[in-house]
Amino acid sequence: MKLQQHFTLKEVQLNNNCPECYSNDGLELTFKQKFVENLFYKAITQDTVHEMRCNTCDTDIFPVRWTDDIEQVVEYQKRAVTPKPKSLKLKKAGWVFVIIDLLLLVAVILFSTGILSF
Numbered sequence: 001m002k003l004q005q006h007f008t009l010k011e012v013q014l015n016n017n018c019p020e021c022y023s024n025d026g027l028e029l030t031f032k033q034k035f036v037e038n039l040f041y042k043a044i045t046q047d048t049v050h051e052m053r054c055n056t057c058d059t060d061i062f063p064v065r066w067t068d069d070i071e072q073v074v075e076y077q078k079r080a081v082t083p084k085p086k087s088l089k090l091k092k093a094g095w096v097f098v099i100i101d102l103l104l105l106v107a108v109i110l111f112s113t114g115i116l117s118f
Helices: 068-080 092-113
Strands: 003-013 027-037 041-054 059-061 087-090
Touching (some): 087 092
Antiparallel strands (some): 003 027, 041 087
16 A cells, blocks of 8 residues: 655745735645655655645635736745655565565575575
């Protein structure tokens, strides 16, 4: 089972007008980075996403509704955010799998060279 989640990198309050309610202080831009976890490892990827939400009218603002001013601010904020570096950490089950594979590989090599025989 592969579990994909996102963690928040940066939240920015925007001073632009909301395209829905025209409020000047409710827009919030959130940048998130993808985090993958399964039985064998945990990993942070380079994939980032951004979401915009108006806290005044409690709606999600999708890119279709953005004005030119909002697009400029979002592009600026995209350049300003620095994602965490890509990483991979093996869990206990991953290490056990790697060690067992290495032992099997050594046994096959020893058996094929004639050093180990049954």
